[in-house]
Amino acid sequence: MSRTVKIVVLAPAFVVGVLLLLNWVNYRVAGLLAPYDLAWLSTLVFHLLAFVMLTATVLTVAERKWSAFTQDRIGPERARLFFLPNHSLGGLPHVAADALKMLFKEDTRPKAAQPDRILFTLAPVLAFAPVFALAAVIPFGPRVLLASGHSVAPQVSNPDFGLLYVFAIASLAVYGTSLAGWASNSKFALLGGVRAASQMISYEVALGLSLVGLMIAFTTVQLPVLVGSAAAGTGQAQYLWSTSIGGLDVGIPAWGIVLQPLGFLLFFAAAFAETKRAPFDLPEGESEIIGYFLEYSGMKFGTFMISEFVEVVVLSALITALFLGGWHFGFVGDQAFAAGWGKSHPVLYGTVCATVFALKTILLCWFQLIVRWTFPRFRYDQIMTLGWKILLPLGLLNIFLAGALILVDPSLRWLGAVGLLEIAILAGLTLTAGRKPAPSGHDAHPVAAAASAHH
Numbered sequence: 001m002s003r004t005v006k007i008v009v010l011a012p013a014f015v016v017g018v019l020l021l022l023n024w025v026n027y028r029v030a031g032l033l034a035p036y037d038l039a040w041l042s043t044l045v046f047h048l049l050a051f052v053m054l055t056a057t058v059l060t061v062a063e064r065k066w067s068a069f070t071q072d073r074i075g076p077e078r079a080r081l082f083f084l085p086n087h088s089l090g091g092l093p094h095v096a097a098d099a100l101k102m103l104f105k106e107d108t109r110p111k112a113a114q115p116d117r118i119l120f121t122l123a124p125v126l127a128f129a130p131v132f133a134l135a136a137v138i139p140f141g142p143r144v145l146l147a148s149g150h151s152v153a154p155q156v157s158n159p160d161f162g163l164l165y166v167f168a169i170a171s172l173a174v175y176g177t178s179l180a181g182w183a184s185n186s187k188f189a190l191l192g193g194v195r196a197a198s199q200m201i202s203y204e205v206a207l208g209l210s211l212v213g214l215m216i217a218f219t220t221v222q223l224p225v226l227v228g229s230a231a232a233g234t235g236q237a238q239y240l241w242s243t244s245i246g247g248l249d250v251g252i253p254a255w256g257i258v259l260q261p262l263g264f265l266l267f268f269a270a271a272f273a274e275t276k277r278a279p280f281d282l283p284e285g286e287s288e289i290i291g292y293f294l295e296y297s298g299m300k301f302g303t304f305m306i307s308e309f310v311e312v313v314v315l316s317a318l319i320t321a322l323f324l325g326g327w328h329f330g331f332v333g334d335q336a337f338a339a340g341w342g343k344s345h346p347v348l349y350g351t352v353c354a355t356v357f358a359l360k361t362i363l364l365c366w367f368q369l370i371v372r373w374t375f376p377r378f379r380y381d382q383i384m385t386l387g388w389k390i391l392l393p394l395g396l397l398n399i400f401l402a403g404a405l406i407l408v409d410p411s412l413r414w415l416g417a418v419g420l421l422e423i424a425i426l427a428g429l430t431l432t433a434g435r436k437p438a439p440s441g442h443d444a445h446p447v448a449a450a451a452s453a454h455h
C-alpha cells in the first residue's frame with residue numbers, strides 16, 4: 001500500500017475509531033458515576049484531558065507538517081521509534097521528543113526579572129488556565145437517558161450564564177500576556193506584552209457583538225440550548241424548510257452559520273486575533289525580536305506554546321457548538337436518528353453524535369492551519385483598523401439586521417433567507433476575486449500580439 005493511500009484512508013479511519021472508542025467509554029463511565037453526581041469527572045478526563053489536550057499536542061507537529069506541505073517540504077520526520085524507519089509514523093515521534101525537550105531543558109530566569117520572580121512564574125499559568133477553563137462549558141455531545149434512569153451529558157458544567165462565562169474567562173488571558181511582558185523586565189518583552197494586550201482587548205468588543213444576533217435568535221446563552229435537541233426539534237436541530245423523503249426529514253437546518261453567516265465571520269476573525277496566531281501574530285514579531293514570552297525557556301515557554309494550540313482546539317469546539325450545529329448531522333436524519341437510536345440505544349446514539357462533534361472540531365482545527373499558512377502577517381495599524389473600523393461597525397449592523405428580521409418573522413425563516421443570500425454573495429465574491437479580465441485587442445502587449453499573429 002502506498003504512503004498516500006495510508007495517509008488518505010488509514011489515518012482518518014484510525015482517528016474515527018479512536019474517537020468512537022473514547023466517546024463510548026466516556027458515556028459508560030459517566031453512567032457509572034451518575035448516581036454519585038460525579039458524571040462530570042468522566043468528561044473532565046476523557047474530553048478535556050484526553051481529547052482537547054491530546055489534539056492540541058498533536059497539532060504542534062501537524063502544523064509543522066502542514067507548513068511543510070504548503071511550502072513543498074517534507075517536514076519533521078527524523079525522530080523515530082526503535083527499529084521503525086523515519087517516515088513510517090509521519091513525524092509523530094516528534095511529539096514525544098518536543099515534550100521531553102521542554103521538560104528537561106534548563107529553566108532560566110533573567111537577572112533583571114528577579115524582583116518580579118513570582119509574577120514571572122505566574123504568567124504562564126495565567127495564560128494557560130483561562131483557555132483550558134473555557135472547555136468546561138462546551139457540550140461535546142447530547143444528553144442521553146440511560147437504562148438506569150440517570151441522564152448524562154459530556155459537559156463538565158452547564159451554568160445558566162454559559163456564553164457570559166466564555167466572555168468573562170476569555171478576557172482573563174490578557175493578564176498572562178501582560179504579566180509575562182512586565183515581569184521579564186525587558187523592553188522587548190514589554191513591547192510584545194503591550195501589543196498583545198491592546199490587540200486582545202480591541203477584539204473582545206467585536207467578539208461579543210458577533211454572538212448577540214445568535215442570542216436573539218435562540219433567546220438563550222446556554223450552549224446546550226443553542227445546539228438544541230433533535231428529539232424536540234429545538235435550537236440548531238430545527239429545520240427552516242424541510243420535507244419528508246422515505247420517512248426522513250430533509251431540509252435546511254437552523255444552524256448558526258445559516259442564520260448568522262456575518263456573525264460567523266466576525267466571530268472567527270475576532271477569535272483568531274485573540275489567539276495571536278498569524279496573520280495576527282504581531283505580539284511575536286521576529287523581525288523586531290520582540291515577544292511577551294521572549295525571556296522564557298524550558299517548560300514555561302512550553303506552557304505558552306501549548307496554550308496557543310489548546311486555544312485553537314477550544315475555538316474550534318466553540319464554533320462547532322455555536323455555528324455548525326454541534327453534534328447534529330444537519331441536512332438529513334437528525335429527528336429519525338434521535339427517535340430511533342436515541343431511545344433504544346442511548347449510549348450508541350450519544351457516541352455517534354459526540355464523534356460527529358469531535359470530527360467537526362478537528363476539521364476546523366485543520367482550517368485554522370490553512371489560514372495560518374496562507375495569509376501574510378498584517379501590519380499593526382491594519383490589525384487595529386480591522387478591529388475598530390470594520391468588525392465593530394459590521395457587528396452593530398448585524399445586530400440591528402438580525403433583530404429587525406426576528407421581530408418581523410419569529411420563525412427565523414426570514415433570517416435564514418437573508419443568511420443564505422449573504423452566503424451566496426460571499427461565495428460569488430470569493431470565486432470571482434482571483435479572475436483577471438482577458439486583455440482586449442487594444443490592450444494586448446505589442447510583442448505578445450505579434451507573436452500570436454506569427455503563429
